[in-house]
Amino acid sequence: MQAISTAAVSPVYNAVDVDSDNALVIRAREGDYRAYEMLFERHRTLVFRFAYQMCPRRDDAEDLVQEAFIRAYQNLHRYRDEAKFTTWLLRILTNLCTDHARMANRRQNLEQQEAAGSLTWMTEGFTENPIENLEQERRVDCLRRALNALPIHHKTAIILRDIEEREYTDISQILGCTVGGAKLRVLRARRALRDRVAPLLGEM
Amino acid sequence: MKRSQKDEILQIAFGDTNDSARIEQLRETSHEAIREIESLRNIKLNLQQLPVPECQLSTERLRDAILNTGLGEKTTSSQPMWKLAWVPVAVLAVTFFGSQMIRSSRLTEPTLMGASIVKEEGPDVAIDFNPTIQDVFPDFPDTEPIIIENPTSAPAIKHSNRKPNYASRSGSSRTVLLVKSEPAAKSALTAMETVAVSTPSALGGGGLPIEAMAPSGVSSDSGIVLIGSDRDSMTGANKAIEVTDTSSMVTGG
Numbered sequence: 001m002q003a004i005s006t007a008a009v010s011p012v013y014n015a016v017d018v019d020s021d022n023a024l025v026i027r028a029r030e031g032d033y034r035a036y037e038m039l040f041e042r043h044r045t046l047v048f049r050f051a052y053q054m055c056p057r058r059d060d061a062e063d064l065v066q067e068a069f070i071r072a073y074q075n076l077h078r079y080r081d082e083a084k085f086t087t088w089l090l091r092i093l094t095n096l097c098t099d100h101a102r103m104a105n106r107r108q109n110l111e112q113q114e115a116a117g118s119l120t121w122m123t124e125g126f127t128e129n130p131i132e133n134l135e136q137e138r139r140v141d142c143l144r145r146a147l148n149a150l151p152i153h154h155k156t157a158i159i160l161r162d163i164e165e166r167e168y169t170d171i172s173q174i175l176g177c178t179v180g181g182a183k184l185r186v187l188r189a190r191r192a193l194r195d196r197v198a199p200l201l202g203e204m
Numbered sequence: 205m206k207r208s209q210k211d212e213i214l215q216i217a218f219g220d221t222n223d224s225a226r227i228e229q230l231r232e233t234s235h236e237a238i239r240e241i242e243s244l245r246n247i248k249l250n251l252q253q254l255p256v257p258e259c260q261l262s263t264e265r266l267r268d269a270i271l272n273t274g275l276g277e278k279t280t281s282s283q284p285m286w287k288l289a290w291v292p293v294a295v296l297a298v299t300f301f302g303s304q305m306i307r308s309s310r311l312t313e314p315t316l317m318g319a320s321i322v323k324e325e326g327p328d329v330a331i332d333f334n335p336t337i338q339d340v341f342p343d344f345p346d347t348e349p350i351i352i353e354n355p356t357s358a359p360a361i362k363h364s365n366r367k368p369n370y371a372s373r374s375g376s377s378r379t380v381l382l383v384k385s386e387p388a389a390k391s392a393l394t395a396m397e398t399v400a401v402s403t404p405s406a407l408g409g410g411g412l413p414i415e416a417m418a419p420s421g422v423s424s425d426s427g428i429v430l431i432g433s434d435r436d437s438m439t440g441a442n443k444a445i446e447v448t449d450t451s452s453m454v455t456g457g
Binding site: 033038040041044045048049052055058062065068069073074111136139140144147158161162163165183186187188191194196197 | 247284
């Protein structure tokens with residue numbers, strides 16, 4: 001009775017609720033594919049950004065994002081409302097990226113580095129000063145290489161915490177560990193990054 | 205610089221700790237630490253500025269991929285099969301423990317064992333718990349004794365040159381039911397099995413009266429002989445006691 005009266009009094013609340021991730025998930029579970037497309041359009045940028053940081057090659061990242069959304073759709077009935085939908089999605093994507101990285105480590109990734117370099121060259125350009133621009137480009141390139149050289153678990157922790165700026169509770173759910181464990185992983189990953197970046201940048 | 209201080213600097217630089225007092229203290233004491241904090245902050249800033257191209261994954265591509273891949277388990281919300289895996293295991297366990305219980309109750313050594321009458325009228329076995337000895341073994345011929353071995357299991361009848369011998373063994377000692385004719389022994393065995401299956405505790409110490417072990421259709425004028433575990437000092441054979449009234453006997457182990 002309480003819910004019925006609330007619904008009758010505040011339709012705005014209901015309108016907001018209908019558009020929430022959980023409501024869209026419920027609709028998609030019931031067969032409304034349009035609801036799932038709304039979820040996809042809402043989160044694809046975030047998911048692609050994460051995938052691209054994990055795997056800095058555009059086509060691979062897009063394939064990973066597509067696979068993550070397919071798996072999420074096929075397993076919607078397993079999604080629990082305890083976690084945010086994006087957290088659950090990023091967990092699926094993290095597992096996919098980990099598998100992908102393991103396979104990629106076995107083959108030569110020269111082409112990957114070239115693709116990342118050309119992308120950097122095309123997209124960089126923060127300042128008008130060409131010398132400063134070059135220096136900034138060098139720093140970003142060093143950082144990218146250092147990040148890519150990290151083990152996949154360190155890389156995941158750095159991207160989640162320091163690039164995507166997720167909360168530790170989210171990170172713990174994505175990585176499947178406790179909050180304390182997530183903090184420890186992030187700290188270790190930062191140590192590893194610092195140790196790799198310092199020689200490249202000639203600092204510290 | 206100590207490792208703990210390096211970790212603290214990492215946490216300050218990446219924003220996990222915002223202890224301004226501690227930062228001020230570091231600023232006054234260690235210029236190296238402040239320089240490192242600034243450097244790490246730059247790293248974090250550069251990390252967040254790493255270029256990411258625009259996502260070109262379209263809804264149409266995703267829809268085609270989902271259709272090509274299949275809808276998977278989306279519509280199947282039933283319980284997975286492995287959740288039912290405990291059922292055959294449970295059935296096997298119940299069967300095993302049940303058979304073990306019956307077997308152990310059969311192997312329990314009774315102190316006294318005998319037989320009495322089960323008056324049978326029709327296919328069901330009726331057990332008379334208070335018969336007289338006249339009801340037991342009505343047409344027992346007076347022949348050589350036959351020892352019944354393992355009276356609660358399948359009747360394995362052994363013929364020896366010396367004498368027919370059916371004995372029940374349990375552990376080191378044995379308890380033997382002696383009857384005086386082979387047909388009577390068979391009927392006694394059948395009745396005992398019926399009792400053992402229908403009331404497993406009867407043989408295991410439940411204190412069932414010995415009349416419950418009676419065979420059906422045994423004449424009352426026959427006697428039974430019980431052979432105990434005590435040995436005769438002269439002959440070395442087990443001592444036998446002939447029983448004519450079994451109304452006061454109970455079985456138990």
